Amino acid sequence: NAGVTQTPKFQVLKTGQSMTLQCAQDMNHEYMSWYRQDPGMGLRLIHYSVGAGITDQGEVPNGYNVSRSTTEDFPLRLLSAAPSQTSVYFCASSSTGGYSNQPQHFGDGTRLSIL
Amino acid sequence: SQQGEEDPQALSIQEGENATMNCSYKTSINNLQWYRQNSGRGLVHLILIRSNEREKHSGRLRVTLDTSKKSSSLLITASRAADTASYFCATDEGKAAGNKLTFGGGTRVLVKP
Numbered sequence: 429n430a431g432v433t434q435t436p437k438f439q440v441l442k443t444g445q446s447m448t449l450q451c452a453q454d455m456n457h458e459y460m461s462w463y464r465q466d467p468g469m470g471l472r473l474i475h476y477s478v479g480a481g482i483t484d485q486g487e488v489p490n491g492y493n494v495s496r497s498t499t500e501d502f503p504l505r506l507l508s509a510a511p512s513q514t515s516v517y518f519c520a521s522s523s524t525g526g527y528s529n530q531p532q533h534f535g536d537g538t539r540l541s542i543l
Numbered sequence: 544s545q546q547g548e549e550d551p552q553a554l555s556i557q558e559g560e561n562a563t564m565n566c567s568y569k570t571s572i573n574n575l576q577w578y579r580q581n582s583g584r585g586l587v588h589l590i591l592i593r594s595n596e597r598e599k600h601s602g603r604l605r606v607t608l609d610t611s612k613k614s615s616s617l618l619i620t621a622s623r624a625a626d627t628a629s630y631f632c633a634t635d636e637g638k639a640a641g642n643k644l645t646f647g648g649g650t651r652v653l654v655k656p
Contacts (some may be wrong), residue, residue, distance in 0.1 A: 432585075461643070470631060471586075471646040486643065518585055531576060532644060534585035 429455050434519050434535035441509045441542050449504040449538050451519030459522045460502040461486070461532070463495065464515040471518065477502055509542045516540070547558035549632060549647040557655050562619040564650040566632030567612075575608055575615050576644065580629045589617075589630075622654045 435450045453460065461476035463486075473486030477496040491513060493505040502521075506513060516539050520532040550565045566575070574593045578586040592599045592608045592615065599606045605618040619626055629651045633644040 459642075464645075470648040471633075473643055473645070476643060486637075520586075531588035531591055532586075534578075534587070536583075536585045 432521055432533050432535035434517075434538050437536070437539060438539045439541070441506075441540065443509060443511060443542060445509050447506050447509065449506075449517055449519075449540070450471050451502045451504065452500050453502075453521040453533070454500065455521075455523070455533065456499060457523050457533070458499065459530075459532075460496065462492070462502070462504045463518045463520065464488065464513075465518060465537070466515050470504055470529035474504065474517075501505060501539060511542045514540060514542045519524075549630075551650060552644070552648070553651045553653075555563060555653045555655065556622055558624055560622055562622050562652055562654070564617050564630055564652070566617070566647055567619045568615075568632075568634045568647075569613065570634075572610075573635045573642070575606075576633045576635065577604075577615075577617050578631045578633060580631065580645075580649070582628075586631065596656045604634060619652075622652075624654050624656045626652060627654045628652060641654060 432453045458522050460477045462474040463471040465471050472490050475494040477483045480496050480499050483494050485495055496502055518537045518538045521536045522530040522532045548567050556562050576591045577589045580586045590601050590606050592606050603620045608615045629649045631646050631649045633646045
């Protein structure tokens with residue numbers, strides 16, 4: 429059971445480039461989310477999804493897009509990378525959309541540097 | 544904005560000692576969760592305490608919740624070197640807020656052998 433898998437683990441981009449961070453889970457979880465972690469800031473929610481075809485914005489959504497075409501996958505797209513998006517990105521999933529007080533399962537993160 | 548604020552930001556103890564860290568939050572919550580993060584890894588769920596619970600135990604972990612003071616504490620007893628990690632509290636404000644988790648800035652714990 430792989431849990432939550434994020435790819436790539438590391439990525440360096442130039443300002444203005446676009447890319448997609450991949451996230452896949454094999455636990456049939458309905459709820460998936462993306463966070464970014466900056467030093468001293470804890471984790472901040474970017475986007476989340478309560479099920480296939482449904483997405484919503486979190487605390488810091490600007491500059492990012494998401495889609496949820498399947499239960500398993502929840503990719504995060506950077507449209508035009510900026511140095512302020514240098515961060516560690518975590519994907520998480522939980523069952524039943526969080527309505528049953530379920531804990532979240534995290535991937536190991538993608539470390540992204542924008543030059 | 545961060546809902547949970549943790550105190551202290553860093554903690555250094557000897558193996559075998561207890562470690563206590565606190566989390567304060569601002570709004571009403573559905574539940575509060577504690578997570579551990581080892582260096583370079585993702586977060587791992589430790590314990591969840593619901594708003595109608597006051598104390599919960601899991602192995603060497605003890606969590607308390609005081610909703611009147613909007614605060615929670617995590618106690619790790621008889622610490623081990625393997626407990627060295629960052630610990631985060633996260634609040635779930637319930638269905639009205641989309642059941643999203645809001646994380647604090649974390650407490651870095653160093654357990655010296």
